[in-house]
Amino acid sequence: MNAMIEADSLNKTFRIAKRRVGMLGGLRSVVNPEIRTVEAVNDLSLHVGQGEMIGLVGPNGAGKSTTIKMLTGILVPTSGTIRVAGLVPTLQRRQLAAHIGAVFGQRTQLWWDLPLIDSLHLLRHLYRVSQERYRHNLQRLSKLLDLDEFLDTPVRQLSLGQRMRGDLAAALLHDPELLYLDEPTIGLDVVAKARIREFLLAMNAEQGTTVLLTTHDMDDIETLCPRMIIIDHGRKLYDGTVSSIRERFGGERTLMVVLNDAEYAEPTYDAKGLPRLQDLPNGVHVVKAEGPRLWLSFKDSKLPSYELVAWLGARYRLRDVAFQEPEIEDTIRRIYEEGLLLSDRINK
Amino acid sequence: MFRFYLAVARTTFRRQVIYRWANLAGLITNIFFGSIFSYVIIALYHVRPLVSGYSVLDTLRYTWLIQSMIMVVTQFSWVELMLTIRTGDVVSDLSKPCDFCWYWFSRELGRALYFLIYRGIPTYIAGALIFGLGVPGSWHSWLAWGLVLPLSALLGIAYRFLYNIAAFWLIEARSLTSLAGVIPLLFSGSYIPIPLLPLWLRNLISWLPFNGFLNLPVQAVLGKLTGGVLWFESGIQLGWLVILVCLARTLTRAATGRVVVQGG
Amino acid sequence: MFNAFAHDLSLYGRLVLMQIRAQAQYKLNLTLDIFCSFAITVLEFIAMLLFFVAFPNVLGWNIGEVALLTSIMSFCFGLAEMAGAGIENFAETIRHGEFDRVLLRPVNVVIQVVGSDFRLRRLGRMFQGLLGFGVALYLLPGLQWTIGKFLALALGIASGMLIFIAILFLGATICFWTIETTELINSLYYGARTMLSYPMTIYDRGLQGFFLFVVPVAFGSYLPTCYILGKTLPFDLPRGLVFASPFAACAFALIAGLIWSFGVRHYQSSGS
Numbered sequence: 001m002n003a004m005i006e007a008d009s010l011n012k013t014f015r016i017a018k019r020r021v022g023m024l025g026g027l028r029s030v031v032n033p034e035i036r037t038v039e040a041v042n043d044l045s046l047h048v049g050q051g052e053m054i055g056l057v058g059p060n061g062a063g064k065s066t067t068i069k070m071l072t073g074i075l076v077p078t079s080g081t082i083r084v085a086g087l088v089p090t091l092q093r094r095q096l097a098a099h100i101g102a103v104f105g106q107r108t109q110l111w112w113d114l115p116l117i118d119s120l121h122l123l124r125h126l127y128r129v130s131q132e133r134y135r136h137n138l139q140r141l142s143k144l145l146d147l148d149e150f151l152d153t154p155v156r157q158l159s160l161g162q163r164m165r166g167d168l169a170a171a172l173l174h175d176p177e178l179l180y181l182d183e184p185t186i187g188l189d190v191v192a193k194a195r196i197r198e199f200l201l202a203m204n205a206e207q208g209t210t211v212l213l214t215t216h217d218m219d220d221i222e223t224l225c226p227r228m229i230i231i232d233h234g235r236k237l238y239d240g241t242v243s244s245i246r247e248r249f250g251g252e253r254t255l256m257v258v259l260n261d262a263e264y265a266e267p268t269y270d271a272k273g274l275p276r277l278q279d280l281p282n283g284v285h286v287v288k289a290e291g292p293r294l295w296l297s298f299k300d301s302k303l304p305s306y307e308l309v310a311w312l313g314a315r316y317r318l319r320d321v322a323f324q325e326p327e328i329e330d331t332i333r334r335i336y337e338e339g340l341l342l343s344d345r346i347n348k
Numbered sequence: 349m350f351r352f353y354l355a356v357a358r359t360t361f362r363r364q365v366i367y368r369w370a371n372l373a374g375l376i377t378n379i380f381f382g383s384i385f386s387y388v389i390i391a392l393y394h395v396r397p398l399v400s401g402y403s404v405l406d407t408l409r410y411t412w413l414i415q416s417m418i419m420v421v422t423q424f425s426w427v428e429l430m431l432t433i434r435t436g437d438v439v440s441d442l443s444k445p446c447d448f449c450w451y452w453f454s455r456e457l458g459r460a461l462y463f464l465i466y467r468g469i470p471t472y473i474a475g476a477l478i479f480g481l482g483v484p485g486s487w488h489s490w491l492a493w494g495l496v497l498p499l500s501a502l503l504g505i506a507y508r509f510l511y512n513i514a515a516f517w518l519i520e521a522r523s524l525t526s527l528a529g530v531i532p533l534l535f536s537g538s539y540i541p542i543p544l545l546p547l548w549l550r551n552l553i554s555w556l557p558f559n560g561f562l563n564l565p566v567q568a569v570l571g572k573l574t575g576g577v578l579w580f581e582s583g584i585q586l587g588w589l590v591i592l593v594c595l596a597r598t599l600t601r602a603a604t605g606r607v608v609v610q611g612g
Numbered sequence: 613m614f615n616a617f618a619h620d621l622s623l624y625g626r627l628v629l630m631q632i633r634a635q636a637q638y639k640l641n642l643t644l645d646i647f648c649s650f651a652i653t654v655l656e657f658i659a660m661l662l663f664f665v666a667f668p669n670v671l672g673w674n675i676g677e678v679a680l681l682t683s684i685m686s687f688c689f690g691l692a693e694m695a696g697a698g699i700e701n702f703a704e705t706i707r708h709g710e711f712d713r714v715l716l717r718p719v720n721v722v723i724q725v726v727g728s729d730f731r732l733r734r735l736g737r738m739f740q741g742l743l744g745f746g747v748a749l750y751l752l753p754g755l756q757w758t759i760g761k762f763l764a765l766a767l768g769i770a771s772g773m774l775i776f777i778a779i780l781f782l783g784a785t786i787c788f789w790t791i792e793t794t795e796l797i798n799s800l801y802y803g804a805r806t807m808l809s810y811p812m813t814i815y816d817r818g819l820q821g822f823f824l825f826v827v828p829v830a831f832g833s834y835l836p837t838c839y840i841l842g843k844t845l846p847f848d849l850p851r852g853l854v855f856a857s858p859f860a861a862c863a864f865a866l867i868a869g870l871i872w873s874f875g876v877r878h879y880q881s882s883g884s
Contacts, residue, residue: 014883069883074715076880090880094616097718109713113634125626126719128619373795380799384807391814392667399666523648523733530652539659544666 003083004178004210005048005071010080012041012066012234040066041077042234050177053204053211055225055242063234064214068180071212072100085177098127101171105183108167110155116166117151120173127174134173141169144199161192168196172203179203181213185220197223218242230335237335245331252297254324255308259292260317281311292319353450357458364462371466374419378467379474382415386479389541400543400550406570409484410541412475413566418538419463420497421504421561424529427522429512438603448600449509449593456505464497485571492578493569499585500565503557506592507532513596516603536561543572557592560585620720627727628695635732642732649736653686657744660809673811676751677841682809683744685833688769689805690737692776698728699777702784703791711879721876722869725784726777755840764839764854771857772832776801778861778868779827785868788875804829812846820846828864831857 015035041063048054056064069075071082073089073096082089087096102109110119124134142148145165150158158166164184171179181200185193201224203209215221221228222242230238230245238245268276274286275294283302288295298308305323312318364371386408393404402410429452432438442448475481485493511528518524533539535558542550542563553559564581567573573581635642660682664675673681702725705711714724749755783797804827812820812834823830824846835854838845845851 066883069712072716074712074880075883076877093715094718094720097716100716102713102716104713107708107710107713111630111634113637114630118630122626122630125623126717128718369792370795377795377799380803381806384803384810387814388663388670388810391670391810392663394671395667395669523645527648527651530655534655534659539656540662545662546665549662 002050003047004050004052005046005082005084005212007044007046007067007071007082008080010041010044010046010067010070010082011039011078012063012070012075013078014038014040040234041070044080044231044234044236046071046229046236048210048212050210051204051208052227053200053225054213055221055228056212056214056231057216057221057228058231058237062231064231065182066234067231068182068212068214072096072102072180098174099177100180101174101176101178102180103164103167103171103182103184105164105181105186108155108163109170110163110166112156113154115152115154116147116158119155119166120170123170123173129174133175137173137175138169141172144202145169146195161188161195164188164192164196165199168199172209175207176209178210178212181211181215183215184213185215185217193217193219200224232335252299253305254287255296255298255305256320256322256324257294257296257312257318258320259294260319281308284308295324349446352446353454356451356454357461360455360458361462364459365466375467375470375474378415378418378471379478382412382471382475383478385411385415386475401572402541402543405481406572407541407544408475408479409481409570410537410543410566412472412479412481413484413569414537414541414562415475416468416471417464417497417500417562417565418533419467420460421500422529422532422536423459423504423508424533425526426508426529427512427525429509430515430525433513433515442600442604448604449596452509453502453505456508457501460501460505485569489569489571489574492573493565496560496565496568496582496585499582499589500561503560503585503589503592504532506589506596507557507561509596510592510599513599513603516599516606532558532561535559537563537566543567554581555584557585557588560588616720620723623719624723624727627724628730631727631730632732635730645733646736646739649733650739651736653690653737653740654743657682657686657740657747661747671811671813673843674751676748676755677837677843678811679744679748679751680841681811681833681837683741683748684765684769684837685741685772685805685809686744687738687741688772688832689776690734690741691769692773692780693737694731694734695773696726696777696780697731697734698726699780699784701729703787703794706787707791715880722781722872757840761840764836767857768832768836768854771861772829774861774865775827775829775832776804778865779804779829781868781872785872785875788879800827808833817846824849828860831860 015037017035044063044067046067056067058064066075070077071084071089073093076090084096085099087099089096109123110116111122120138129137142151145168147165147169150162150166153162155163155166168184185196188196197220200211200213204211211224213220213225226241228238228240228242228245229236270276275289277286277294280286280296281298281303284296284298286294287297296308298305309318309321312321389407389411390404393407397403399407429438432441441451444451472481476483508529511525514524535553535556536542542553542559545553553563559581564573564585568578657679661675661679663670664678668674670678705714705725705728714721717724779797779801783794783801786794786797804823807815807819808823808829812823812830820830823834831854835845835851835857837843839851839854842851845853
């Protein structure tokens with residue numbers, strides 16, 4: 001597999017001048033600024049092969065956007081080397097731009113007042129796509145993304161889902177080898193999200209497009225990305241699969257169960273005011289209760305989920321059962337706060 | 349109720365004080381354009397030392413006084429009321445227990461006072477320093493000015509209130525409001541000092557509402573308008589003020605009616 | 613490299629056409645805007661003419677001559693305003709973080725910025741320039757035209773337009789550091805226009821030198837006008853200097869361009 005992105009020991013330090021208050025403050029900031037340095041990205045290395053689909057995960061302010069900006073040539077790294085598609089982003093910005101497509105979830109690259117088709121038409125010229133290739137791509141993308149119904153609608157009248165599909169088409173019109181997606185499913189309903197994920201998988205399978213995806217939505221990662229990279233405080237904490245993270249650090253899962261009213265007689269309450277269930281297996285405890293609705297937390301490693309359900313089912317009639325996964329944000333925070341991956345880094 | 353309007357004025361005043369940099373930038377712009385204008389005036393006066401009783405010093409003072417008072421009376425890009433109409437916020441304003449017109453007038457008076465102190469005075473001082481203008485007039489001309497200027501400010505406020513509230517009936521009125529904002533500048537001495545105009549035009553202008561905006565107070569403080577003529581022109585100014593305010597109140601009533609019908 | 617340049621230019625043409633189409637959609641609004649812009653600039657012109665009722669001339673320039681100067685400046689400035697509208701929006705572009713997208717495209721950054729807007733409503737000022745020009749010709753019945761004068765006029769207007777656009781770029785460059793001081797460049801931009809609408813001789817030598825040798829706006833309006841009217845230039849410069857206008861404009865534009873690249877590099881090292 002050829003390398004698409006080769007980034008080594010990237011560092012990005014920002015020098016931010018503190019703004020001083022008051023009228024003279026403005027003048028003083030210019031003459032004698034107080035500068036503090038922020039290390040947005042710290043010794044980060046990243047190697048992505050052609051055709052991979054990678055999820056970039058991390059809390060807000062972790063350095064994800066800064067990393068992507070460096071990979072696209074928008075920002076110059078303080079130190080480190082980058083080659084994307086064999087080109088150096090900061091030196092060959094224009095050349096590289098022809099190989100990249102980007103979608104930023106919050107901002108559109110489409111022209112607001114014009115129909116979608118006009119934007120695509122203009123982008124065709126911007127990216128120098130031949131008439132034939134343009135027609136072919138437009139047809140293909142329209143089919144995959146269902147664009148026909150709103151190709152002639154001005155972009156400002158489109159719904160969020162439609163606009164996102166439009167932006168995806170715009171980003172892929174020139175057959176880029178590499179696609180950056182920054183929060184592409186944010187704010188979308190379940191159906192729209194599924195549709196977009198399907199589309200991305202198709203693009204990756206059919207065209208071999210390398211995809212680098214930033215997201216807070218773990219479903220995105222689990223559906224799309226065999227490989228996940230966790231970044232926090234500018235450092236790469238993890239580079240591997242989702243399941244292995246969950247196995248190692250998933251922590252406690254929560255099972256929500258609604259017991260049958262008739263059988264669930266007035267229980268006794270413990271010191272915390274939570275109902276006491278008799279003979280609960282080891283490691284399982286009630287964390288919340290609303291009448292017959294109970295939340296039980298348990299460690300998957302100690303007691304597999306199906307066993308817990310079986311145990312409950314044997315004693316009570318269950319009217320409803322649902323599992324709640326821990327938020328990946330919490331997991332990541334735990335990873336960082338407790339230095340869970342620190343030993344990994346030291347060993348590397 | 350009066351206390352309420354006073355509080356409104358004080359709030360706008362205080363809010364303006366925060367925009368120090370914007371004010372400084374605006375001040376520099378005022379001084380800059382005043383200076384350019386002064387150069388033109390000086391060059392013009394090479395050919396003829398006196399026009400309608402105005403020497404080059406008089407005209408320079410006139411120019412700088414106009415520049416000082418411009419923001420007090422007219423703010424040609426003021427579209428705040430129109431914006432509340434566009435966004436629909438005006439509906440809640442109209443249903444407040446205070447008088448809509450007096451509310452906006454108080455707001456703008458607060459702002460006018462701000463511009464008098466923070467823009468007007470520094471502008472004239474700058475002009476005086478650069479071009480050696482000195483302080484014009486005598487104590488009665490300053491007294492006259494003190495009586496006329498508030499009326500001028502109110503006149504300017506009523507005028508911009510009117511072309512803003514027109515947005516209730518006109519849909520895309522942005523460029524028209526710009527034009528409406530610029531017209532007083534021509535007829536009130538900002539583009540060309542009124543005394544330099546031919547007599548017939550001066551007479552015509554003295555009957556227009558715009559005369560009372562800037563030309564009247566400036567001429568008053570320069571001591572060029574005294575006695576009968578001063579009273580006469582002030583009378584016209586007052587008359588126009590009454591007319592514009594009545595028009596403003598009528599339109600407000602019409603607008604309120606329209607809002608009730610449309611349901612907000 | 614020439615290939616890329618040609619591509620960028622054709623793209624600029626497309627961007628402008630797209631802007632024009634988008635604005636022409638709202639015909640009533642556009643017409644109203646053009647009319648109001650025309651009316652406002654005509655009021656300024658009338659005020660200028662009225663000065664000459666009281667004063668027969670200003671330092672030897674009579675009403676027709678000043679009208680000629682003003683109208684040439686109006687037309688040239690209007691042209692720059694119309695084409696340079698995208699640069700004026702730059703503070704907003706930076707504020708909304710949209711400059712990143714500009715860097716993501718395989719197109720020259722300058723072309724993208726200039727091509728991002730094209731304000732047809734500024735035709736109003738250009739029409740005023742044309743009207744003023746007509747009035748000036750009417751007031752100067754004895755004026756003879758030669759091919760040289762036409763050439764001087766054309767070169768002057770083109771150069772002036774380039775210089776004003778370069779000034780706008782200087783203002784846009786400041787936005788890379790702060791978006792709060794755009795007023796300063798605005799003063800230079802509008803101030804230069806106002807000042808040079810009158811004969812430069814009314815200002816002191818320092819200012820004259822400034823507008824000839826530092827920000828050479830004088831090449832756009834004053835020099836062509838002096839050539840057409842046969843007036844002497846400050847500092848005893850030869851009247852034929854007007855034919856060097858394109859060089860002055862290019863030199864200034866080059867310097868502005870260098871400062872702009874410096875600004876872009878600063879953006880790329882410090883983010884937004």
